[in-house]
Amino acid sequence: MSDLDQRLKDMPKFDISSQQKQEMHRSIMAYYDKRVKRSTRSNRLKKLSVVLGSLAALALLFIIITASLNQKVENRAVDAIKAPQNSQTSSVQENSGSTAQSQPDPILKTSLTLPNGKIVTQSAQWKGLTIQLNVSSISPDEAADPEMFKGVIGNHSTIISHEIVPTSAGEAILALNKRTKPAAAQSSEAAYEYWVIVHGSQYAYSIEVSFFGNPSIEKHQVEHLLGQWKVPKEGLK
Numbered sequence: 001m002s003d004l005d006q007r008l009k010d011m012p013k014f015d016i017s018s019q020q021k022q023e024m025h026r027s028i029m030a031y032y033d034k035r036v037k038r039s040t041r042s043n044r045l046k047k048l049s050v051v052l053g054s055l056a057a058l059a060l061l062f063i064i065i066t067a068s069l070n071q072k073v074e075n076r077a078v079d080a081i082k083a084p085q086n087s088q089t090s091s092v093q094e095n096s097g098s099t100a101q102s103q104p105d106p107i108l109k110t111s112l113t114l115p116n117g118k119i120v121t122q123s124a125q126w127k128g129l130t131i132q133l134n135v136s137s138i139s140p141d142e143a144a145d146p147e148m149f150k151g152v153i154g155n156h157s158t159i160i161s162h163e164i165v166p167t168s169a170g171e172a173i174l175a176l177n178k179r180t181k182p183a184a185a186q187s188s189e190a191a192y193e194y195w196v197i198v199h200g201s202q203y204a205y206s207i208e209v210s211f212f213g214n215p216s217i218e219k220h221q222v223e224h225l226l227g228q229w230k231v232p233k234e235g236l237k
Contacts, residue, residue, distance in 0.1 A: 107235045108135050110205055113228035127221060130210040135235075138204050149173045149197045152204050156180045157193070160215075165196070165223065169205065169231035173197045174222070176215055194222045196229070200236040 110133050112120045123132045134152075142148045150159060153175060162175035177193040189212050196207040207229060211218050 107203065107232050109232060110135065111230045112207060112225060113230075115224065128211060128213070129218065129221060131225075132208040132210070134206045134208055136204045136206070137202065138199060140201055143199055143201050143204075148199065148204065149175055149195065152197055152199075152206055153177055153193075153195050165226065167196065167198065167226040168229050169198050170236065171198070172226070176219075179210075192218070194219065196222070196226060198231060198236060200234075203235045205231045205235065 110121070112131065112133060114120060114124065114126050114131075116126070118124065118126075120131055120133060123130070125131070136152050138148060138151070142151060149162065153159065157180055158178045160176045160178055162173055164171055165174040166172075173196070175195045175197070177195060179191040179193055192211055192213075192215050194207075194209040194211075194215075196209075198205050207222075207225070209218070209222050209225075
C-alpha cells in the first residue's frame with residue numbers, strides 16, 4: 001500500500017460521492033506529479049550546470065595549451081631564422097681569422113716564375129732540378145759580412161765557387177756548393193747545389209737549386225731563372 005493510499009484510508013470518513021473522491025485523488029496526484037517534475041527539472045539543471053562548467057574549464061584549458069604551443073612554434077621559427085644567420089656570421093668570422101692566420105708576413109713572400117709559366121712559392125721540380133725558395137733571418141753584423149752567404153748555405157757542404165750575378169731582385173751571390181753525403185748513402189754520385197742569395201739588414205732571400213750532374217751545364221739553367229725572381233723590396237732595405 002502506497003503512502004497516498006494510507007493517507008486516504010486514515011482520513012475521516014465524509015459523506016462524499018464517488019465522483020468527488022476521484023477528483024480529490026486526481027488533485028492529489030497532480031500535486032505530487034508537479035513536485036516530482038520540479039525536482040527532476042532541478043536535478044537536470046544542476047547536472048547541466050556541472051556539465052557546462054566542465055566544458056568551460058576544458059575550453060579554457062584548451063585555449064591556454066593552444067596559446068602555449070603557438071608561442072613555442074613562433075619561438076622555434078625565430079630561432080630557425082636566426083640560426084643560419086649566426087652560423088654564417090660565425091663562419092665568416094672563422095674564415096676571416098683562419099685567412100689572417102694562414103697569410104704570411106708580406107716581407108717573407110717570394111716567388112719564382114719558371115719558363116713553363118709555373119709560379120713557385122716554396123718548392124718545385126723542373127728539368128731534373130729541385131728548386132727551393134728560402135728566407136732566413138740575419139743579424140746586422142751578418143748583413144755587413146761579405147761572406148754572410150756561407151751562413152745561409154749552412155754546414156756539411158763545400159763551397160766550390162761564388163760570384164756576383166744580376167737578377168730581377170738586384171745583384172746576388174751565385175754560389176756553387178757540393179753537399180756532403182751521409183756515410184750510409186749508397187750512391188757515389190755527387191750532389192750539387194746552386195745558391196742565389198740577396199739580402200737586406202734583417203733577411204736573406206735565396207733560391208736553392210739541387211741537382212746531380214755537371215755543374216757547368218746546370219748553371220745555364222739556373223741563370224735562365226734569375227730574371228723572374230720576385231723578392232719584397234722592404235726586405236732588401
